[in-house]
Amino acid sequence: MVERPQQFQRLYEFGAEPLTFSVDGKTLEARPGELLLTAILLHRGHVRDFEFTDAKRAGFCFMGACQDCWVTLSDGSRVRACDTLVENGMEVLTTYERNAALEGQEDVS
Amino acid sequence: MSPSVVVVGAGPAGVRATAAIAGKGVPVTLIDEGARVGGQIYRQPPPGAERPPKDLYGSEAAKAVAVHGCLKEFKGLIDYRPSTLVWNVFKGQLDLKSAGGEEKVPFDRLLIATGAFDRVIPFPGWTLPGVFTLGAAQIALKAQGVAIGRKVVLVGAGPLLPLVASQYLKAGAEVAAVIDVTPFSAKVAGFWQMMSKPDVVLRGLGYLYEIRKHRVPVFYGARNLAVDGSQNVESFSWTSSGGKSHRVDCDAVGASFGLRSETQLADLAGCEFEFDHLLRQWLPIAREGGRTTQETVYVAGDCAGIGGADVAELQGDLVANSILEDLGVSVDKERLTVVEKRLRQYSRFRAGMERAYPFPHHLLDDLPEDLMLCRCEGIKLGHLMEVDAKTSPHDVNRQKAFSRVGLGRCQGRVCGMAAAEILSKFNGSSIESAGRLRGQPPVKPITFTGSSAT
Ligand SMILES: Cc1cc2nc3c(=O)[nH]c(=O)nc-3n(C[C@H](O)[C@H](O)[C@H](O)COP(=O)(O)OP(=O)(O)OC[C@H]3O[C@@H](n4cnc5c(N)ncnc54)[C@H](O)[C@@H]3O)c2cc1C
Numbered sequence A: 001m002v003e004r005p006q007q008f009q010r011l012y013e014f015g016a017e018p019l020t021f022s023v024d025g026k027t028l029e030a031r032p033g034e035l036l037l038t039a040i041l042l043h044r045g046h047v048r049d050f051e052f053t054d055a056k057r058a059g060f061c062f063m064g065a066c067q068d069c070w071v072t073l074s075d076g077s078r079v080r081a082c083d084t085l086v087e088n089g090m091e092v093l094t095t096y097e098r099n100a101a102l103e104g105q106e107d108v109s
Numbered sequence B: 001m002s003p004s005v006v007v008v009g010a011g012p013a014g015v016r017a018t019a020a021i022a023g024k025g026v027p028v029t030l031i032d033e034g035a036r037v038g039g040q041i042y043r044q045p046p047p048g049a050e051r052p053p054k055d056l057y058g059s060e061a062a063k064a065v066a067v068h069g070c071l072k073e074f075k076g077l078i079d080y081r082p083s084t085l086v087w088n089v090f091k092g093q094l095d096l097k098s099a100g101g102e103e104k105v106p107f108d109r110l111l112i113a114t115g116a117f118d119r120v121i122p123f124p125g126w127t128l129p130g131v132f133t134l135g136a137a138q139i140a141l142k143a144q145g146v147a148i149g150r151k152v153v154l155v156g157a158g159p160l161l162p163l164v165a166s167q168y169l170k171a172g173a174e175v176a177a178v179i180d181v182t183p184f185s186a187k188v189a190g191f192w193q194m195m196s197k198p199d200v201v202l203r204g205l206g207y208l209y210e211i212r213k214h215r216v217p218v219f220y221g222a223r224n225l226a227v228d229g230s231q232n233v234e235s236f237s238w239t240s241s242g243g244k245s246h247r248v249d250c251d252a253v254g255a256s257f258g259l260r261s262e263t264q265l266a267d268l269a270g271c272e273f274e275f276d277h278l279l280r281q282w283l284p285i286a287r288e289g290g291r292t293t294q295e296t297v298y299v300a301g302d303c304a305g306i307g308g309a310d311v312a313e314l315q316g317d318l319v320a321n322s323i324l325e326d327l328g329v330s331v332d333k334e335r336l337t338v339v340e341k342r343l344r345q346y347s348r349f350r351a352g353m354e355r356a357y358p359f360p361h362h363l364l365d366d367l368p369e370d371l372m373l374c375r376c377e378g379i380k381l382g383h384l385m386e387v388d389a390k391t392s393p394h395d396v397n398r399q400k401a402f403s404r405v406g407l408g409r410c411q412g413r414v415c416g417m418a419a420a421e422i423l424s425k426f427n428g429s430s431i432e433s434a435g436r437l438r439g440q441p442p443v444k445p446i447t448f449t450g451s452s453a454t
């Protein structure tokens, strides 16, 4: 299956200089002012692996209500992609929760 | 010492209330999970993503700017806590969580102005990447200057539908279809009551004109909604009220069916609820001036029943007066009478709006058993039916324990109301008897830095 190159489409350009961050080890470009959900979905078709099946998820509500956009940062902290601003050098992992659920090591609920 | 007055929610309701209280010289703490004041409708983009107010808020720009700016003059009296979640209310105390850590804040008076969230009704394919709520579609545009896709289908059962569609078109996005699941005849039926606010009706007609101008097809009374695609959204299909099947190619769908009040904090604060038949949901009982059944707790804005932004501002003002009065501070009675009169006009308008956009019962017909009902835990509709057939009472709160529907991370915000509707339909019982999901702390998952536990 081919990954969709991007889900979101930019309609208004931001003026600021771009920054770089990474998603699952891949370095990507973003603009200051982008939330992680935007920054990720401007480069691919999903935000995270769903824990309980092999499906992918891309958030749903964009307002911190549905909890369907949790990703892990390299320091181990977990954040909602829809209300966390992208930062220069940020390393985002999107498969961590499913792996944790599969290994049964962590309570992911 | 001054009494401790706390307002939760910095949308139009919370902001207006805060300004009115501080305006009388009473200190207020204003707490919001968001980084900037404005709430949903007057949401401000994060630094770096700003655009001029006229671009962001259109005809409502002046109101937005007024709400954003109205706290400035009372700075010294307001303890504003942005990016702070209130995750519990217990015995006159709030539990807060922010990047700085956790804190408990006691209150003498608490105003809950936590707004609303999209009303969701699941349909096949709704968990595919690329399907969002209408609210999400709007936030993407407003706060981030992006569209949810290159070719978007928008689906709804409320005024947000034509609004988001026109905003997308103005911004240059491609909208493949606008699908209103409520019938056109309902708009006609609600028209005269809505004309009690002709300016709002005119604005609504403006949105429809914008959609027409771009030659985007609009459909009414749609049923059997489904998103198709293997890994992402590839097309959207539905049946028209006459029974004809339709399908359009698209890569994103924005779909939700009205709004529902965000009432969990009121529940945790011990407020009693009653079923509101007009809005078809359980709401905290709000007596005169926004007073709840808990003496020290008040509600205003969309969390007390969906009324829209203008009503939220007026209610914020009104409830601030109740709080001041109850604290023994003298209030301007004449001004209060004006506010009350304006609120009455809106209640007629609201009744018309609910007639124009009735609850789309027909979307619950023919839902397949393998439909994913709970997106947090991946629970299918068939599972809820199976569990419900074996146990009673047929109440969502009870079935949550057995089926896990509503037990996931979102605490049933997304699927809870649909689950209640489905149970009531399945059992042929009233929607009230399906009950409501109880709020539980924490109202949203909270992470403790350095640990992966929620
Ligand atoms: C996604 C969405 C889009 C909308 N768009 C429009 C529109 O374009 N036009 C229109 O007329 N109406 C719109 N509405 C309706 C809109 O909600 C109201 O018109 C108006 O914003 C209501 O104001 P409010 O002050 O009651 O609540 P809101 O504006 O919703 O503000 C509530 C605030 O409470 C905060 N909050 C909630 N829970 C907590 C908590 N536990 N801890 C801390 N803070 C909390 C939220 O962060 C939010 O800022 C929209 C609603 C939604 C949900």
Ligand code: FES
Pocket (backbone or CB within 6 Å): A058, A059, A060, A061, A062, A063, A064, A065, A066, A067, A068, A069, A080, A081, A082, A083
């Ligand atoms: S998209 Fe719903 S919580 Fe982030």
